[in-house]
Amino acid sequence: xxxxxxxxKIQERLFLSDSYLQKAEARILRKQENKVIPDKTIxxxxxxxxxxxxxxxxxxxxSGSGLAELKGxxxxxxxLEREPDFKEGDxxxxxxxxxxxxxxxxxxxxxHVVSYVFQDVSGNDETIGSNVSSSKARLDYSCDHNxxxxxxxxxxxxxxxINEGHEISIWQEEKGEGAEQIFxxxxxxxxxxxxxxxxxxxxxxxxxxxxxxxxxxxxxxxxILLAD
Numbered sequence: 474x475x476x477x478x479x480x481x482k483i484q485e486r487l488f489l490s491d492s493y494l495q496k497a498e499a500r501i502l503r504k505q506e507n508k509v510i511p512d513k514t515i516x517x518x519x520x521x522x523x524x525x526x527x528x529x530x531x532x533x534x535x536s537g538s539g540l541a542e543l544k545g546x547x548x549x550x551x552x553l554e555r556e557p558d559f560k561e562g563d564x565x566x567x568x569x570x571x572x573x574x575x576x577x578x579x580x581x582x583x584x585h586v587v588s589y590v591f592q593d594v595s596g597n598d599e600t601i602g603s604n605v606s607s608s609k610a611r612l613d614y615s616c617d618h619n620x621x622x623x624x625x626x627x628x629x630x631x632x633x634x635i636n637e638g639h640e641i642s643i644w645q646e647e648k649g650e651g652a653e654q655i656f657x658x659x660x661x662x663x664x665x666x667x668x669x670x671x672x673x674x675x676x677x678x679x680x681x682x683x684x685x686x687x688x689x690x691x692x693x694x695x696x697i698l699l700a701d
Contacts, residue, residue, distance in 0.1 A: 484548040485513045488526075489656070492578060492670040495569045499530075500562065503543055507556040510541065510548050515569050518549045521668035523581055523605045527570035531559050574670070576607040576699065579678045582641055582658075582671045583631075583697050584610040587683065589663050590631045591695065595623040601692070605669065609698045611686075616693040621685050624695065628683040638676040643667075 483502070487494055499511035509530060516526045518538040525538050533553045541550035559565055584605060591612070592598045597620075602613035614620070639660050646655040646666075658667040660675065672678060679701045686694040 483512070483544055483546045484510065486549070487513055487515045488517050488670060489654075492574075495571050497567050498564060499567050500564050501559060502548070502561065503550075504557070504559070504561050507553045508541075508550055509553065509557065510543055510550045511565065511567060513567070514549055514551075515567055516549070516551065517574075517577075517670055522603045523577060523669035524607060526577070527573050529566075529568045531557050531563075531565035533557050573607045577605060578670050578672045579699060580607070580610040580697060581605045581667075581669045582660075582675065583635070583678045583681050583699075584612060585658055585660070585663070585665060585667070585671075586634060586675065586678070587627060587631050587681070587695060587697055588612055590634065591623065591627045594627050594630065595620065609696050611697065612695045613688065614693045614695070615691060617691050618693075619685070619687075620693045620695070624683050624685050627695075628681070631683075632680055635675040635678045635681065638674055640674055641671050642673075643671065 487497055494515045497513055497515045499513040501509055502512050503510040516528045516535060519525045528535050530551055530553060533555060535551050536554045537552040538549055540547045597614055597616060599615040600612060601615050604611050641660045644657050644659060646657060655666055656668055658665055658671055679699060682698045682700045684696040686696055688694045
């Protein structure tokens with residue numbers, strides 16, 4: 474929606490309120506060759522270590538995305554694989570590659586579960602990096618020893634927790650007017666800031682596998698893969 478009344482945003486990011494939404498109608502606010510900004514979007518753009526969604530705008534595949542300024546605000550701008558025929562002001566259908574999104578949500582929630590379980594098993598909470606793609610997630614730690622030992626126990630306990638079917642919720646931290654929105658991932662007593670997208674229940678994650686990778690002196694990596 475165009476900015477008007479106080480509190481309104483120039484672009485409505487529908488994935489923040491419903492990460493399961495797979496199709497939406499939107500109006501094109503700006504078009505510059507093959508780059509477009511819609512007034513509504515369901516397509517997540519890289520943030521919080523989570524890979525961008527894939528999808529289609531007006532039937533044309535999205536090849537990239539990023540933030541751009543429009544009327545004094547930051548909006549997600551999408552690069553299409555070719556210049557579209559539609560114009561500014563036209564209505565278009567936005568469609569999501571649901572299979573990719575589903576993997577991203579499962580892996581992102583799995584990464585949070587693994588981080589808490591690994592901390593409990595090993596006592597190590599020195600996370601120095603993370604990333605979520607549609608093929609795997611990773612957690613990087615500052616560590617001067619091989620983590621293969623606690624990793625096996627972490628995998629077993631994480632899968633047991635996931636299978637129990639714990640609810641996952643996203644809540645928004647209250648900030649002053651005009652401040653950046655900060656979202657939190659919450660599962661039971663676990664709570665951490667996160668701007669990515671997640672499943673609603675741990676059982677949706679399914680079974681996971683964990684792999685160790687050495688990424689340099691004093692560093693260890695846990696790779697998280699979907700096993701089913």
